[in-house]
Amino acid sequence: MLKSNRQRQIFNLVEEKGFLKVSEASELLGVAEMTIRRDLVELEDNGLIVRVHGGAKKLQKQNSQYIELSHIQKKSLNIEEKKHIAKIAARLIEEEDVIFIGAGTTTEYIYDFINVNTVKVITNSISIFNRFKSDSRFDLILIGGKLRERTGSFIGYFTRKMIQDIKVNKVFIGANGIKGNYITTAEEEEGVIHQIILNNSDENYVLVDNTKFGIEAFQVLSNVTDVTAVITDWKIKPQYEAYYRGKCKIIKEKS
Template sequence: MLKEERQKILLELLTKKKIVKVTDITEKLQVADMTVRRDFQELEDKGLIIRIHGGAKMLDKDELTSIELSHREKKNIHLTEKSEIAQTIADHILTGETVFLGPGTTIELVYDYLTVDYAKIVTNSIHVFNKFKHDTRFDLILIGGAYRSKTGAFVGTIANDFISSIHVQKSFIGVNGLSQTTIFTSNEDEGLTQKYALNIAEEKFIIADHYKLGKKDFYGFYKLSEADWLITDSGISAEKETLFSESIPLLHQ
């Protein structure tokens, strides 16, 4: 079992039980206790858990989002905020531009607000692709690869090789959480593909509703300071706006 898979299982167990013992994990996963202790150390270093004598405990739910919801589960959550953010994204896509739209139920809504005469849309999301596929205003490229049915995203070596060979004016990447320093998602393969998509863009836009600000998830895939803009919604508190604007310029309605 890969380390990333093992650590994801550890986080899922901690989410359910709040506290787990090293011996519980060694029996369940059939690994050495030193392996489990190293995993606990790495997860604590990332700020995801707290080690205790003989085991570990989960941080407060307000500080961590560790269970990845499916596309269907995410679709109807915070719709007002998602629509507002989608409008802001659409406002920053100009006629003639080539843009990358990453997976995510917020980014899928961008199509509903675009008024450009023409743009080239590159995506690794089957759900984003389906929104655009019948509109002749757009040149549309769907990147293939290993398919993640949970989010509708194509990831992995094939996707990453293609993305690394192209250039776009702007990339818009949805995330599961972000601290003042790090951008997080639930899955390491998806996070790596998102990293490639940000790296090939002239302008890098991070997409997160205000509920995700200050939250952490399993995999930190990008430094917040290396992105150009954070698009959020008007529900952001004055305190968080001040806090995050120290690291990155914010955009919202």
């Protein structure tokens, strides 16, 4: 059994049981206890479990709970990584695509790297709208509603009502965390908007830098198995990459 597959199974057992003995894991997976102990060290180093005497326990939510920063605060963080991710995302956009771009300091950079002549761009983000509004290549639609100032995005009943009838080729959204099988966000109203458009799209891309792995925010957006790909940067920890490559497509190549 490949180490990445074995460690993924160990992590899943810890998540399911809450506590896993070294001896139990050794018996279930058919490998030596010393191998299990080494795996537990790596899993703990990557923030996935907590080692205790005789085994490992599930990482408690408070150790990885997401605290939402404002849009302005986020703009100064991980700039090169965000540009790297946005450049990869931009390469996926083709002529005459109809796309949705969600609010976020990573998704804002997509505009800088798009190399097409005609694309329809739909967004509920003022920041995304402002990036695209003066460029004649883009047929731009801003979905209005109640403004959430913290992220500069429109949410609420009117936003949901309008977006329900929109069908797109590709969705590009950010997320506040990815942990276990779930992609999560900090605000339920924004999450609902994203859930609707994810269901109305042919291809769904989630853009997250390496710091988002192992983080759990308030609301589940999607299962990782239900998205087309997760786009991240070259700093993703090897254990996270190995774990999620077994569940979904991970794109992190140098752009």
